[in-house]
Amino acid sequence: MEIHYKIIGILLIALAFVHVIFPKYFKWEKELKSLSLINRQIMKVHTFFIALVVFLIGLLCLTSANELINTELGKKVSLGFGIFWSFRLIIQFFGYSSKLWKGKKMETIVHIIFSILWAYLSYVFMKVYLT
Numbered sequence: 001m002e003i004h005y006k007i008i009g010i011l012l013i014a015l016a017f018v019h020v021i022f023p024k025y026f027k028w029e030k031e032l033k034s035l036s037l038i039n040r041q042i043m044k045v046h047t048f049f050i051a052l053v054v055f056l057i058g059l060l061c062l063t064s065a066n067e068l069i070n071t072e073l074g075k076k077v078s079l080g081f082g083i084f085w086s087f088r089l090i091i092q093f094f095g096y097s098s099k100l101w102k103g104k105k106m107e108t109i110v111h112i113i114f115s116i117l118w119a120y121l122s123y124v125f126m127k128v129y130l131t
Contacts, residue, residue: 002065004124009062016055019047075129082125089118
């Protein structure tokens with residue numbers, strides 16, 4: 001199971017760094033212009049902190065896999081991560097409109113990849129807690 005935590009660590013650290021391209025990729029300068037200053041800043045600040053938390057979870061998995069798997073506290077932390085990523089998996093299907101990806105090859109591929117990723121994260125973290 002440790003290898004899965006190491007893989008998850010690498011994947012989450014990579015995902016955290018992908019957040020750097022969000023403003024340019026999603027054209028936030030243009031798209032967010034109509035929002036109030038507070039809403040624009042909330043988008044940017046929350047994206048930063050989401051990326052930071054994802055990075056830190058990845059770093060924890062990469063550096064402390066054994067403790068997360070084999071200690072009571074680690075198992076409870078893993079349960080929390082499992083719940084978090086399970087909700088993220090649910091949001092993948094019910095929080096985003098299928099209009100965003102259906103009929104679009106690249107967006108559908110991304111949707112499938114992230115659905116698999118969220119399911120993998122959920123499974124691994126929950127399995128550690130339940131064993």
